[in-house]
Amino acid sequence: MAAKGSSTGRKTTKSPAVKKTGSKSTKTTAAKTTAKKANTTKNTKSAPKRETTRMPESRERFGDSILDEVILIVIIVISAVVFISQITSKMGVVGQVIGGLFQGLLGISGVLLPVLVIIYCIWMLMSEERKWSLVRAFGGALFLLTVASAAYLFHPLNVSGDLGFAKKAMELFDSGSLTNGGLIGGLFGGGLFGLLDALGSVIVLLAMLVISIILATGRSFFGAMGTLADHQKVRRQVRNEKIKNKADRIRQEEKMEAARLEKQEAKRRRVMNKEDFNIELHEVEATEHPEVKETVFRQKKQDYSVKKREPIYDFVKENEMPMEEPKWDFNVVFGGKLQVDELEQGTQMPPKSTERFKVVEPLKEVAKKQEPVEMTEEEAVYEKIFGEDNTVENMAEETPEEAWDMESRAAALAAEAMRAAEEKTDFHFADLEDAEETASPEMDMPEVEEPMAEEEMPVEEVQPVAEEMPTDVPAAEPAKPEAQKETAQQPAAAPAEPAEKPYVFPPISLLGRDPGNSSGSGILEQQKNGRKLEMTLKSFGVEARVINVSAGPTVTRYEVSPSQGVKVSKIVNLADDIALNLAASGIRIEAPIPGKAAVGIEVPNKETKSVYLRTVLESDAFRKHPSKLAFALGEDITGNPIVTDIAKMPHLLIAGATGSGKSVCINTLITSILYKADPKEVKLLLVDPKVVELSVYNGIPHLLIPVVTDPKKASAALNWAVREMLERYNDFAACGVRDIKGFNAMKEEKGEPEAKMPQIVIIIDELADLMMAAPGEVEDSICRLAQMARAAGMHLIIATQRPSVDVITGVIKANIPSRLAFAVSSGIDSRTILDMVGAEKLLGKGDMLFYPSGQAKPSRIQGAFVTDKEVEQIVDFLRKSSRPGYTQEMVDQITAVAKTASGPSEETDEFFEQAVDLILEKEKASVSMLQRQFRIGYNRAARLMDELERRGLVGPEEGSKPRKVLITRAQWEEMQSPTEENA
Numbered sequence: 001m002a003a004k005g006s007s008t009g010r011k012t013t014k015s016p017a018v019k020k021t022g023s024k025s026t027k028t029t030a031a032k033t034t035a036k037k038a039n040t041t042k043n044t045k046s047a048p049k050r051e052t053t054r055m056p057e058s059r060e061r062f063g064d065s066i067l068d069e070v071i072l073i074v075i076i077v078i079s080a081v082v083f084i085s086q087i088t089s090k091m092g093v094v095g096q097v098i099g100g101l102f103q104g105l106l107g108i109s110g111v112l113l114p115v116l117v118i119i120y121c122i123w124m125l126m127s128e129e130r131k132w133s134l135v136r137a138f139g140g141a142l143f144l145l146t147v148a149s150a151a152y153l154f155h156p157l158n159v160s161g162d163l164g165f166a167k168k169a170m171e172l173f174d175s176g177s178l179t180n181g182g183l184i185g186g187l188f189g190g191g192l193f194g195l196l197d198a199l200g201s202v203i204v205l206l207a208m209l210v211i212s213i214i215l216a217t218g219r220s221f222f223g224a225m226g227t228l229a230d231h232q233k234v235r236r237q238v239r240n241e242k243i244k245n246k247a248d249r250i251r252q253e254e255k256m257e258a259a260r261l262e263k264q265e266a267k268r269r270r271v272m273n274k275e276d277f278n279i280e281l282h283e284v285e286a287t288e289h290p291e292v293k294e295t296v297f298r299q300k301k302q303d304y305s306v307k308k309r310e311p312i313y314d315f316v317k318e319n320e321m322p323m324e325e326p327k328w329d330f331n332v333v334f335g336g337k338l339q340v341d342e343l344e345q346g347t348q349m350p351p352k353s354t355e356r357f358k359v360v361e362p363l364k365e366v367a368k369k370q371e372p373v374e375m376t377e378e379e380a381v382y383e384k385i386f387g388e389d390n391t392v393e394n395m396a397e398e399t400p401e402e403a404w405d406m407e408s409r410a411a412a413l414a415a416e417a418m419r420a421a422e423e424k425t426d427f428h429f430a431d432l433e434d435a436e437e438t439a440s441p442e443m444d445m446p447e448v449e450e451p452m453a454e455e456e457m458p459v460e461e462v463q464p465v466a467e468e469m470p471t472d473v474p475a476a477e478p479a480k481p482e483a484q485k486e487t488a489q490q491p492a493a494a495p496a497e498p499a500e501k502p503y504v505f506p507p508i509s510l511l512g513r514d515p516g517n518s519s520g521s522g523i524l525e526q527q528k529n530g531r532k533l534e535m536t537l538k539s540f541g542v543e544a545r546v547i548n549v550s551a552g553p554t555v556t557r558y559e560v561s562p563s564q565g566v567k568v569s570k571i572v573n574l575a576d577d578i579a580l581n582l583a584a585s586g587i588r589i590e591a592p593i594p595g596k597a598a599v600g601i602e603v604p605n606k607e608t609k610s611v612y613l614r615t616v617l618e619s620d621a622f623r624k625h626p627s628k629l630a631f632a633l634g635e636d637i638t639g640n641p642i643v644t645d646i647a648k649m650p651h652l653l654i655a656g657a658t659g660s661g662k663s664v665c666i667n668t669l670i671t672s673i674l675y676k677a678d679p680k681e682v683k684l685l686l687v688d689p690k691v692v693e694l695s696v697y698n699g700i701p702h703l704l705i706p707v708v709t710d711p712k713k714a715s716a717a718l719n720w721a722v723r724e725m726l727e728r729y730n731d732f733a734a735c736g737v738r739d740i741k742g743f744n745a746m747k748e749e750k751g752e753p754e755a756k757m758p759q760i761v762i763i764i765d766e767l768a769d770l771m772m773a774a775p776g777e778v779e780d781s782i783c784r785l786a787q788m789a790r791a792a793g794m795h796l797i798i799a800t801q802r803p804s805v806d807v808i809t810g811v812i813k814a815n816i817p818s819r820l821a822f823a824v825s826s827g828i829d830s831r832t833i834l835d836m837v838g839a840e841k842l843l844g845k846g847d848m849l850f851y852p853s854g855q856a857k858p859s860r861i862q863g864a865f866v867t868d869k870e871v872e873q874i875v876d877f878l879r880k881s882s883r884p885g886y887t888q889e890m891v892d893q894i895t896a897v898a899k900t901a902s903g904p905s906e907e908t909d910e911f912f913e914q915a916v917d918l919i920l921e922k923e924k925a926s927v928s929m930l931q932r933q934f935r936i937g938y939n940r941a942a943r944l945m946d947e948l949e950r951r952g953l954v955g956p957e958e959g960s961k962p963r964k965v966l967i968t969r970a971q972w973e974e975m976q977s978p979t980e981e982n983a
């Protein structure tokens with residue numbers, strides 16, 4: 001079909017030429033009887049000539065017409081006749097003549113000649129390349145000559161040497177047959193043999209054979225050899241590929257099998273966990289927010305773990321953190337004396353838990369083994385607070401100068417003992433006694449076991465029994481009941497007697513120790529990911545090398561150095577593709593890493609690791625930090641502890657979606673202060689409109705006033721803070737100093753250390769709630785504090801889960817330079833907090849971007865983790881060892897401020913009269929004008945405008961135009977006068 005089609009096509013293209021030729025021959029030859037035939041003949045003959053100009057493509061092709069095909073068929077038939085005539089005598093006389101002629105001339109080659117011709121013609125018919133080739137014909141002839149000569153050499157004819165050439169030739173011709181080379185073979189082969197003998201002749205003939213084949217086929221001999229080699233190479237490659245694929249398949253199957261097994265194992269573990277945990281719907285004890293409910297996973301009630309208030313955190317954490325079970329309690333309380341069997345006997349620990357209470361070497365001995373280290377004065381003090389050798393024995397050996405320490409630590413130990421007993425029995429000593437009065441350094445340790453033995457009884461029964469035998473408990477003399485929780489909930493009613501009592505730093509053992517078993521990404525995984533990263537970038541045309549890898553607790557950073565001419569933005573744009581190739585949940589790209597000629601690609605670890613607050617607090621960075629406001633933030637991307645100074649920030653904005661880790665961060669901040677600063681040096685003002693987050697701190701000595709939960713009071717507290725700040729400025733001016741440092745240094749010099757000013761940290765957990773309640777006042781106070789409080793030693797920490805512009809207003813943002821962003825839901829939120837995207841890529845659970853003032857770019861940090869339970873323990877300890885620092889007087893003072901602060905805003909805004917003056921002066925009114933003029937928030941300005949409208953002073957809203965002022969100054973004065981008269 002194709003051949004037919006092409007032949008039709010060819011005919012169509014050829015027709016004009018045919019026509020032209022026809023007209024030309026008509027002109028030259030007058031009488032043409034068979035014009036068509038003549039035309040056709042002429043056409044075939046003259047075609048090559050014409051086609052040089054008109055149809056160059058068809059000139060090269062033989063067989064474009066049917067006639068060509070006919071010619072080829074005729075040639076094939078003639079060749080067949082020649083061939084048959086030579087192999088049989090049945091072709092008659094003609095056959096005999098033809099046979100004799102060909103065999104006489106060529107011998108065996110006479111048979112090969114028609115065969116070759118037939119093959120060639122068939123090839124011509126089949127092939128697309130239809131052109132006669134002289135070279136091929138020559139190659140064929142050479143081949144026949146070679147064969148004939150070879151036949152002569154192998155089968156020489158016996159020709160008499162005496163004959164002349166003509167006779168000799170006749171004889172060769174006559175004796176030509178299928179077994180020899182005939183006349184031509186005899187002449188050429190004979191000549192060759194005569195000249196080169198047998199070997200030389202064979203070599204020449206072989207050479208001729210190769211040349212003839214090359215010429216006839218048109219294929220290069222060496223090319224063919226090369227192709228053969230290539231074919232073999234390709235075949236080998238294919239075979240290798242197949243083997244590789246098979247290996248890959250097997251590996252894949254193995255992987256899938258491993259994944260399946262892992263899944264099964266995980267399922268099994270989940271089932272086991274489910275058996276261990278009950279799901280309870282826990283209603284938080286906040287009566288003001290009865291709708292607040294959380295689903296928590298709690299360990300099944302065990303006789304030793306029943307407690308009224310359980311911390312709320314997810315069960316994974318509970319599993320991960322062995323500190324939940326007070327291994328360290330026993331170290332500290334019993335100084336390593338208590339043995340496992342005693343414990344088991346006394347506490348009825350379940351077998352799983354007792355593993356953790358292994359025999360602990362007495363700490364004193366451990367201390368002895370340690371090499372004496374030279375300590376600075378500060379470290380020595382620190383060691384007293386943080387060291388684990390604060391056992392009773394050690395305390396007994398202490399000098400009288402350290403008596404305060406002994407006393408306070410005795411209180412601490414008593415508190416520990418009580419807490420341990422409480423944990424075991426659900427019995428709260430706080431309900432019965434005053435820990436301070438009963439603390440005694442000479443505690444009789446074994447007695448401690450007795451209340452624990454009560455554990456064997458059902459929990460319900462423990463309480464009455466405990467009440468009946470208070471003397472059984474070492475630090476449990478009957479005392480006036482002091483309801484600590486009531487203190488927490490009704491702070492104003494907690495008058496604190498001003499008792500001069502030194503602050504006892506909470507022991508570090510109250511915080512859980514890092515078990516150190518979980519790891520970040522392994523080295524192998526890092527190498528694999530590094531290679532994948534390079535390959536991925538390469539596949540997108542980015543030449544880059546991974547030059548360094550830093551593995552942090554939750555993410556691993558690959559430092560990629562791009563080649564010359566690669567745009568950094570190109571790598572940044574590939575973030576999603578890289579995440580896809582590394583099968584990562586999401587990656588963040590830091591381009592470039594500040595101070596390095598590399599781009600940081602942060603990939604989440606498959607296994608994340610919690611950063612324990614204790615680890616950071618025990619680090620030199622925290623211990624040796626000179627500031628009392630050192631904040632143990634967490635660990636950076638390389639796993640180094642990060643400690644920052646709140647005093648330098650000087651104010652901090654913390655924002656992040658719900659559940660991202662803000663509250664834990666605030667807890668670590670407060671805990672850092674509790675471990676670093678005496679209440680005389682640092683005071684806290686905690687504002688918690690959410691009620692549940694910070695109320696736990698009620699009763700600690702650092703608090704200026706009890707935790708403020710009422711938004712109205714919060715705004716009053718901020719007003720108080722502003723006044724305090726201004727008073728401090730007055731004091732500075734009076735003393736001729738510039739800031740709190742100068743003031744305190746001066747007082748120290750004068751020998752009046754008690755007159756020193758404490759630094760104040762104001763912490764607001766959830767700004768959004770405050771902004772809703774009293775937007776204008778809160779914004780005003782925050783701004784004034786943020787602008788001026790630094791020198792006065794007052795610092796603001798503001799947290800919010802709503803990073804929107806109506807909460808974090810431009811004014812607030814402009815005045816709070818340091819930012820801490822936790823995971824947020826969108827790039828827009830990230831921009832609101834950090835002025836750049838990135839926080840939306842964070843992983844949650846304490847993964848944060850810390851952007852302090854003065855730093856070029858935010859740095860990624862995994863926040864330290866402190867559990868609610870640990871916080872409770874620390875607070876319990878502080879409550880028992882010291883008194884709250886606030887007085888009723890102070891609380892009353894703030895309440896009074898609250899009244900005045902809420903007074904005018906409830907009725908008429910304090911700016912009302914000034915607003916009237918302003919609109920009368922400008923003869924127009926708009927909310928933005930009021931905002932600008934009085935520096936108040938939108939809500940307050942809008943309320944002011946509503947009030948103006950209600951009183952008929954301004955007209956209604958007119959879209960974007962300012963409102964009309966409906967009265968004149970004279971009218972307003974008239975309106976005012978009767979009021980004044982009444983007044």
Ligand SMILES: Nc1ncnc2c1ncn2[C@@H]1O[C@H](COP(=O)(O)OP(=O)(O)OP(=O)(O)O)[C@@H](O)[C@H]1O
Pocket residue numbers: 312313314317610611656657658659660661662663664665801845846847862863864865866
């Ligand atoms: N640094 C951390 N390390 C490990 N896990 C953490 C860390 N911070 C928080 N988490 C986990 O995240 C959970 C939620 O944290 P947190 O309560 O602080 O969130 P939040 O941002 O305060 O939420 P909300 O705004 O709703 O109060 C915690 O219960 C804890 O399991």
